[in-house]
Amino acid sequence: MMAFCPDVRSACYWWLYVGSLSLALLSQPLSAADPSWPVSVARAPIDTSGEPLAIELAVVVFDDGLPVFDENDARHKLRGVETRLVAVVLRDILTEGQRFGAVRVLPSASRFAALTITGTIIHSDGRDLILAVRAEDATGQLWLDRMFRWTAQEQDYRGKNDEPFRPLFVAVANALWGHAKNLSQQSVSRLQELAQVRYAAELAPDFYSDYLQEREGLMTLARLPARGDPMIARINRIRNQEALFIDTVDEQYVELGIELGPTYTLWRRSSLEQATYLESYVNRASERANNAHRGSFANMQQVYSTYRSVKIQEQDLFEIASGFDNETEPTVLDSGERVVRLEGTLENQYSQWRSILSRLIQLERGLP
Amino acid sequence: MTSKTFIAALVCAAVLTACGSTPAPEPQFYAPAKPVDMSGAWEVDHARSDNIQEQFNAIARQLQREAERRARAAERGQTVGGPSFSSGRDLFALAEMAELITAPSLLDVVQTQSEVRLKRENSFALVYMIEQSAPVVTETPFGTEQCGWDGHQLFFDIALPDGLHIRHRITRSALADFLVIQTAVYSPSVKQPFIVNKVYNRYNPNNAGYRCTQTLSRGTVCTTEAPRS
Numbered sequence: 001m002m003a004f005c006p007d008v009r010s011a012c013y014w015w016l017y018v019g020s021l022s023l024a025l026l027s028q029p030l031s032a033a034d035p036s037w038p039v040s041v042a043r044a045p046i047d048t049s050g051e052p053l054a055i056e057l058a059v060v061v062f063d064d065g066l067p068v069f070d071e072n073d074a075r076h077k078l079r080g081v082e083t084r085l086v087a088v089v090l091r092d093i094l095t096e097g098q099r100f101g102a103v104r105v106l107p108s109a110s111r112f113a114a115l116t117i118t119g120t121i122i123h124s125d126g127r128d129l130i131l132a133v134r135a136e137d138a139t140g141q142l143w144l145d146r147m148f149r150w151t152a153q154e155q156d157y158r159g160k161n162d163e164p165f166r167p168l169f170v171a172v173a174n175a176l177w178g179h180a181k182n183l184s185q186q187s188v189s190r191l192q193e194l195a196q197v198r199y200a201a202e203l204a205p206d207f208y209s210d211y212l213q214e215r216e217g218l219m220t221l222a223r224l225p226a227r228g229d230p231m232i233a234r235i236n237r238i239r240n241q242e243a244l245f246i247d248t249v250d251e252q253y254v255e256l257g258i259e260l261g262p263t264y265t266l267w268r269r270s271s272l273e274q275a276t277y278l279e280s281y282v283n284r285a286s287e288r289a290n291n292a293h294r295g296s297f298a299n300m301q302q303v304y305s306t307y308r309s310v311k312i313q314e315q316d317l318f319e320i321a322s323g324f325d326n327e328t329e330p331t332v333l334d335s336g337e338r339v340v341r342l343e344g345t346l347e348n349q350y351s352q353w354r355s356i357l358s359r360l361i362q363l364e365r366g367l368p
Numbered sequence: 369m370t371s372k373t374f375i376a377a378l379v380c381a382a383v384l385t386a387c388g389s390t391p392a393p394e395p396q397f398y399a400p401a402k403p404v405d406m407s408g409a410w411e412v413d414h415a416r417s418d419n420i421q422e423q424f425n426a427i428a429r430q431l432q433r434e435a436e437r438r439a440r441a442a443e444r445g446q447t448v449g450g451p452s453f454s455s456g457r458d459l460f461a462l463a464e465m466a467e468l469i470t471a472p473s474l475l476d477v478v479q480t481q482s483e484v485r486l487k488r489e490n491s492f493a494l495v496y497m498i499e500q501s502a503p504v505v506t507e508t509p510f511g512t513e514q515c516g517w518d519g520h521q522l523f524f525d526i527a528l529p530d531g532l533h534i535r536h537r538i539t540r541s542a543l544a545d546f547l548v549i550q551t552a553v554y555s556p557s558v559k560q561p562f563i564v565n566k567v568y569n570r571y572n573p574n575n576a577g578y579r580c581t582q583t584l585s586r587g588t589v590c591t592t593e594a595p596r597s
Contacts, residue, residue, distance in 0.1 A: 068499070070482045282509060294530045295557025297461035303528045304465065307510045311492030 037123070037130055040151045041171035046097040050181040053188050056195070057094060057103040058113035059087045062131070063120040078267070081256075082124055085264060086131065088257045090117070091250075093169040099177045104246050105253050111202045112242060114138050114195035117176075126271030127152055129165045133172050135179075138195035139218045143179040148172055154276075157269045164268060194221050200235045207231065278313045285310070398502045401517035404540045406486075407479040410547050410568035412472075417566040420467045427463065431456045458557040466553045466562040469534060475547070475568055484522060486538070494524045494536065531556025545570045 062083040070076045087105045094103045100115075109118060115137045122130040128151050135144040150168035157164050183191075194212075198219065201208035213222040225232045285306045292298035434456070441447065472488035479485070486494040494515070497504060502516020503525070511528040522538040533554035540547050547568040552561040573579060580590040 068482065070480055286509065295458045295461065295555045297464050299530055300461060300465045300532045300555060301468065303530050303532050304469065304534075307508075307526070307528055308492050310508070310510050315493050315495075 034123075037128070038147045038149045040149050041167055043167045044170060044174060046093065046170050047174040047177050047181075048097060048099065050099075050177075052099050053180055053183065053185075054101045055115055055180065055188055055191065056101045056113040057115045057117065058106045058110065059091045059094070059103065059117045060106045060109050060119075061087045063118070065120045065122055065132075079121060079124065081260060081264070082121055084253055084256055085260065086119070086121060086124075088253045089163055089165075090119075090169050090172060093166070093173050094176070097173050097177065099173075099180065102243075104243075105250050106246060107249055111138070111195070111199045112239075112246070114191045115143065115176075115180075117144075122147060125275065126164075126268035126273070127275050129168055131168065131172070135176055138191055138198050139220065141218055144172070144175050146175075152268075152272060154272070157265070157272070164265070190221065193224060194219065196232075196236075196239075197221060197225070199239060200225075200232060203235060203238070204231065274313065274316055278310065281310065281313060398516060398523075399519035401502060402520045403498075403517055404520045404522075405479060406477045406484065406522065406538065406540050406547060408477055408570050409573045410475040410477065411571045412474070413546065413567045413569045416546075418564050420463060420470075420564060424460070424463055427456070427459060458555060459562075462553055462555045462558050462562045465532070465555070466551065466564050469553060470549075470551050470564045470566055476573075477547075496522060496524070533561075535561070 064076070064079045064083050066076055066079060069080070084105075091103050091105050094100060104113065106112065106116075109116060115135055117133065117135045119131050119133040122132055124130070128149060130147055130149040132147045133144055134142065136142055148168050148171050150165045150171075152164045156162070156166075163169065197208060197211050201212055208225070211222055211225060212219055214220075288302075288306075292302065472491050474489040476487040477484065478487065482498055484496045484498065488494070496515040496517075500516075502518060502523075503514040504516050506513040506515075511526055513527075514525040515523060517523075518537075520539065520542075524534075524536040524538075526534040526536075528534070531554070535552040535554070537550045537552075538547060539550075549566045549568065550563060551566070552563045554561045578590050578592045580588050
């Protein structure tokens with residue numbers, strides 16, 4: 001290339017450069033061709049084949065995937081909101097399929113459910129959503145550990161209340177069900193029992209750890225607590241209280257989705273439109289010939305105006321994120337405070353329950 | 369020597385030494401970063417900033433004298449070395465470009481732990497992501513940007529196609545509350561850069577009696593309410 005374009009700032013170098021890197025510009029903040037990204041999932045209906053299974057699922061609020069969270073950065077705050085909204089949407093799709101038992105959104109990881117789904121937002125803008133999703137059951141077996149991507153089109157935004165990235169969430173739900181539907185009812189029952197004992201062991205490790213054993217890297221039941229075990233009854237009571245508590249937390253997430261959903265969709269739609277416009281502008285600008293002689297005002301103005309326009313378009317995406325932030329900040333803060341308080345309470349209750357339960361165990365066993 | 373006379377001298381020197389070669393800025397060596405807080409709203413101080421119109425006039429007078437000198441020499445059957453009129457036009461073009469590039473009169477600098485964002489009125493923002501050390505290079509199909517701290521100065525070097533090169537250096541005065549942005553514009557057909565110094569004073573945008581916020585669903589929303597402290 002250098003043989004044809006001796007000056008790296010020449011128009012011919014520029015033209016070739018545009019040809020080879022026309023999509024690179026979009027990588028900040030919108031990217032279109034990161035080779036590490038998976039291919040977009042196929043559009044498919046929710047798989048409802050087979051009999052439903054009574055497995056409780058927990059979807060943990062997603063990780064934001066940011067190396068450093070800057071609370072002053074509107075895009076980071078937006079990502080923080082997304083971590084909750086994405087979990088809520090996944091829960092909704094899993095519930096819609098009616099293949100599993102109760103599906104709850106948890107503020108942090110817990111041994112509460114037989115199957116726990118965690119995830120990280122790898123990339124999110126109005127066009128591409130990439131999630132790394134991991135699902136691990138009570139035995140420690142991985143059901144799922146891969147990335148999902150959906151590239152939205154204009155048509156995905158046509159329905160007023162439709163989730164534009166629904167195919168991605170359906171793909172996650174189908175992948176989970178693809179694993180689950182091969183399980184026998186007996187396996188499901190044992191998984192639920194194991195989940196119950198692991199939960200008990202988490203609360204009272206000294207008392208219930210013996211009921212568990214690790215075999216080939218997976219947790220199994222060594223034995224079951226006796227029927228009518230008063231401690232198990234107590235743990236189940238606490239577990240039900242926690243379920244109620246989590247459902248209260250869940251309502252907060254639902255409210256968040258209702259309040260912020262329309263604005264969030266608007267942000268995503270605006271981002272998509274902006275990205276599409278930017279892409280077409282890049283293409284048009286790269287095809288436009290600059291016939292004015294180098295050094296003339298016309299030549300320099302065209303070069304500078306093109307650069308300025310592309311930068312402004314690119315930065316408008318940031319402003320859109322700021323616009324979202326400006327519009328949602330009071331709500332997010334309110335919801336955030338409530339959620340943070342609830343998270344804190346949930347975590348505090350865990351430790352309180354553990355200490356109370358440990359004390360009860362000690363009292364019942366006659367220990368000082 | 370004031371900055372204006374310095375620039376005028378620089379312009380004259382540029383006229384006399386201009387040629388068709390492609391200049392490039394000198395390679396840069398950066399001092400260890402000593403970040404300075406530049407955040408806030410800033411407006412241009414025209415009285416203390418360079419006046420490009422005056423520089424235009426100086427160039428015009430210089431070119432006129434040059435033309436007259438050439439004409440007299442031609443009458444005597446002599447030839448005069450030095451730049452031709454085309455390089456004069458290129459210099460005018462460069463000055464016009466400098467005016468275009470330095471047009472923004474309002475700045476809104478947002479400085480966080482992770483970035484410095486200089487939002488310029490009616491232009492694109494100059495953004496430096498702090499986590500990387502200077503120079504941070506960003507390549508795009510339409511130009512390459514380098515930025516970072518050079519001591520207490522923030523710099524942005526933008527290399528654009530066809531030899532257009534822009535170098536901004538932003539300094540916050542240690543003694544008084546003002547910013548200076550020195551912009552050097554390089555053209556492939558003029559040997560010396562055209563340099564413009566703009567001084568910005570801090571101002572309070574709320575003094576306008578209203579303040580505006582960008583929102584998504586309602587666009588720009590303005591209010592006359594005083595901001596909550």
